[in-house]
Amino acid sequence: MITPTNPKAVNLRQFKKKVEDNKRKLRRFLTKLESQRPAGLDKMTVEIEKETWEKIDCLTCANCCKKMSPTFTTKDITRISAHLGMTPGAFKEKWLFFDKKDKDWMNVKQPCQFLDLKTNMCSIYEVRPADCAGFPHLSKKKAIDYLHVHKQNIEYCPATYSMVERMKERFQTSSK
Template identity: 55%
Template sequence: MQSSKPMHLPFFKRLMQQNRRRFRYFLTRLETVKPKGMDKLAKEMDKEVWAETDCLACANCCKTMTPTFTKQDIKRISAHFNQTPEEFTEKWLYKERSTGDMMNKKQPCQFLNLKDNKCSIYEIRPVDCATFPHHTKKNFTDWVHVYKQNVEYCPATYKLVEKMMEKVGKI
């Protein structure tokens, strides 16, 4: 997987299935054993990973996950559609019971064009989408639980964890 070819979704799903246990074990160990330099290593490898990743070849995040919409997201996106935030929310979103987060009612995302995997509201998309898969949101060692979740959905996260495993080796 060292090439810069896009990782297509069916291939990614097979790879993830084959490596799920190994990746989860590695990430679980990193939650308790925090080798020195992991945060710096994650930032360096993040740059490498994005040079090899074509999100439009996949869009799995948009097909299988839902972002959390902030009040600011709702206000901005509803204005784009000439709707009130309440109209937008009623049409497209629901409130998640356990967290109170506003989420998409359906998947794949209603704003995803399935023919080319492009977002129809890309310039005004939710902040959660713009920052996904959150590799550099916080230090790696403080954010391992998010990598553990996103490695299942995102080829870029998969590649990052794979590179870390190669570099760090067994913990």
Template identity: 60%
Template sequence: MSLLKMKRKMQANRPAFRRFLTKLEKNPPKKLDNMAVEIDKVVWGETDCLACANCCKTMTPTFTNTDIKRISAHLEMTEDAFKKKWLKKDRAGDWINTKQPCQFLNLKDNKCSIYEVRPKDCSGFPHHTRRHMVDYMHVFKQNIEYCPATFRLVERMMEKVNGGEGETKA
């Protein structure tokens, strides 16, 4: 599914997706985490992040102090120089990118120039198989709009939990 098609489908079905995720959050089915792991494997068999990179183009990771130390050393910069050049603090006081798309994304091939030392937030994205999925439902509610893999995962979970009922509009 193309990113444009996913966005259109998401817009048409936003209320249904939100209701479903809220329902899961309030009353999770037994073995929800196992279901997410199972569906996640299928979803990643169909998803090519390098064909998309929407997360890097439209979102920013939070940079932990450990991330800043590791990345600045890799770039042979001081931590202060790295922060001054690339980062700012958000309302919550977290370090985030100053601009989008991410400064480390090569737009020609969608590859990350610091992939080996990328922020923990990036390496774990989109956080599908975190244990106790219910604790990360707020993340799914956000990422479903940006990540085709998350969109597909939630769409398939809806089909499985609802037994085919309440499927999304095309």
């Protein structure tokens, strides 16, 4: 039984298959929402986010840490390097690279160097990058501004995928 205190473990093999089967449809749906800008989207995403976390356990997944890299702001680098007892320069040299195209500091390797692969827990959780702390950005004050983020994240994050699937179901039901 799935309850808020007992969310379902993520099966990454099944998730990958669902993404292969539905990614294009869900991305088209999000593009349609961007152009239509439906009323009530913010309220809906808050409701759906709550339902999503009742069903998904991130610690059984950690796909974001395995397949993606956060961007590290100057504040992140300063905070994390101090936590690790390093200078910001030494931290960047050891763990990061500068993406010239996007002008972002990113992890030099995947999975993330701070992910414990046995527990799927972050070894710097208390001081993790702001990008990680906000991920997967499910409900924000202006949900319309995050639909492009969801388009990317549905491929990596079962919670995002689930939320977008639920949004699509609700809009289809309300348009009947």
